[in-house]
Amino acid sequence: MSDPLKLGATIGILGGGQLGRMLAVAAARLGFRTHIFEPGANPPAADVAHAATTAGYDDVAALKAFANAVDVVTYEFENIPTAALDAIESIRPIHPNREALRTSQDRLTEKTFLQGLGLRVAPFADITTTSDLEAALETIGTPSILKTRRFGYDGKGQSRLRSAADAQTALADMAGNPAVLEGFVNFTSEVSVIAARNPSGEIACFDPGENVHRDGILHTTTVPASISAALRTDAVLLAAKILNALDYVGVLGVELFVTPQGFIVNEIAPRVHNSGHWTQNGCTVDQFEQHIRAIAGWPLGDGSRHADVIMENLIGDDMNRVPELAKQNDTALHLYGKAEVKPGRKMGHVNFIKR
Ligand code: AMP
Numbered sequence: 001m002s003d004p005l006k007l008g009a010t011i012g013i014l015g016g017g018q019l020g021r022m023l024a025v026a027a028a029r030l031g032f033r034t035h036i037f038e039p040g041a042n043p044p045a046a047d048v049a050h051a052a053t054t055a056g057y058d059d060v061a062a063l064k065a066f067a068n069a070v071d072v073v074t075y076e077f078e079n080i081p082t083a084a085l086d087a088i089e090s091i092r093p094i095h096p097n098r099e100a101l102r103t104s105q106d107r108l109t110e111k112t113f114l115q116g117l118g119l120r121v122a123p124f125a126d127i128t129t130t131s132d133l134e135a136a137l138e139t140i141g142t143p144s145i146l147k148t149r150r151f152g153y154d155g156k157g158q159s160r161l162r163s164a165a166d167a168q169t170a171l172a173d174m175a176g177n178p179a180v181l182e183g184f185v186n187f188t189s190e191v192s193v194i195a196a197r198n199p200s201g202e203i204a205c206f207d208p209g210e211n212v213h214r215d216g217i218l219h220t221t222t223v224p225a226s227i228s229a230a231l232r233t234d235a236v237l238l239a240a241k242i243l244n245a246l247d248y249v250g251v252l253g254v255e256l257f258v259t260p261q262g263f264i265v266n267e268i269a270p271r272v273h274n275s276g277h278w279t280q281n282g283c284t285v286d287q288f289e290q291h292i293r294a295i296a297g298w299p300l301g302d303g304s305r306h307a308d309v310i311m312e313n314l315i316g317d318d319m320n321r322v323p324e325l326a327k328q329n330d331t332a333l334h335l336y337g338k339a340e341v342k343p344g345r346k347m348g349h350v351n352f353i354k355r
Contacts, residue, residue: 005071005296007031010050012070012092014084016043018336018346019076019272022280024049026288032296037066044336045076057084067091074250074295078104078270079151095295096250100270103246107149107180110267117241120264122257123183133171136181137164143184146170148177156216160184185264187257191225194276195239196251196290196300203243204290204300205236206283209311211255211275217344221275221311223282227258234263242268251276251291274313274346281332281351282309308354316343325350 005011011027013020016038024034024045033050036043039057046052051069055062057080067073067088074095085101088094103113111121125136127146137144142164148157157177159170171179190213195205210225211218227235239254253273255266276287285293285301293300314321319341325331335348 004298005032008033009071009296010035010069011292011295012037012066012073012088013045013049013076014038014073014080014088015076016040016045016052017076018044018338018348019274020045021048021336022277022288022334023074023076023272023291026286027292029289030292030296030298032292035066035070037063042339044338047337057081060087063087064091072295074291075101076271096248096252096270097246100246100248100250100252104268104270105150107147107152107267108178111180113245114242114265114268117245119238119241120262122185122264122266125181127171127174127179127181130167130171133167133181134164137161137167140181140183142166145182145184146174146179147182148174148179150177158216185257185259185266187259187264189226189258190255190266191227191235191258192221192253192255192273192275193235193239194251194253194273194279194287195236195243196287196294196303197243197248198294198300199249199297201244202300203240204303205239206276206279206287206303207305208232208235208256209275209278215344217315217346218274218313220313221278221309223278223305223309231258231263238263238265250294251287274349275311277334277349278309278311278351279303279305280334281353282307310352310354312350312352313346314348314350316341316345316347319347322348330355 010033012035016036021044027034036045036049036052053066111124123140142161144161146159159173190211191208193208197203208225209221209223212220251272253269257264272287279286330353332351
């Protein structure tokens, strides 16, 4: 194992949104500095970081200057262009590693990888042309979902097929981008497990949370999830299997469908995850600190859950509820400092502690 990052070292974070912001706060608590790299103006993470670079992911000179100014690089979102990663990696290590990014950036690669580990995924097929889709519909059938292989998030880049008659519209929705067709999973609930691994191979998992989406965006995460003890163990084992297979360093989010036959893995996110925000008030060490500990080569912290929590995202006009929420007991507000409220924009979240 490499030496732990020394105190006062600087962690570079690609992406300046709320996840970067909460990572920067956790890093500061452990005595590290952070430097944010973000193309957009006024990134929420820059408010709480030591330094920020505003430049595009195609600006090789800016990327190299950023890499030279930091000791290690991590990221808050997975859709970073490969060329940008190459420029950085020639100078500083990136955690989680390139293989984790490559695997999770493409739904086809991701599903193939998960299946190769012996994990269950929805039936899927690679789709580029109309004839691919027609052939896949013969085996997978409907209902099913066509998803772009890359750059999808919060349900974007997806089209549902109720019958084969929807094929042409669904394909048009992909706008010529390569896609995968997925069989529709009749799940009883959706859960996610947030897990961490450090360079020594130590693994820590948070308790699985149960997720409810609204309009394709995460609405609430509830812990404990209403799943059996056996499934709880399965969630931990499968997360550990994925972490080890990727020789992963950092925090990983695994989204799962619960079915009467057990879990089906929906997708993995090589980063801290919205469904892990409950850990901020439900655990001794939360997902953000756990990620910083892992990439700094520290021992992982105690992620055991000491409270029941409901995390609710504050989206758009939900911000109007803040004055009332601020008066409530057992309620922890986490606001992202975004200047402009927009419909569908994640503005903050609230953790309701249940005793
Ligand atoms: P994703 O972007 O893949 O996480 O999908 C967003 C949401 O769409 C998921 O959280 C599910 O609620 C739903 N969904 C995605 N894929 C499937 C599937 N194969 N079967 C049923 N529901 C799905």
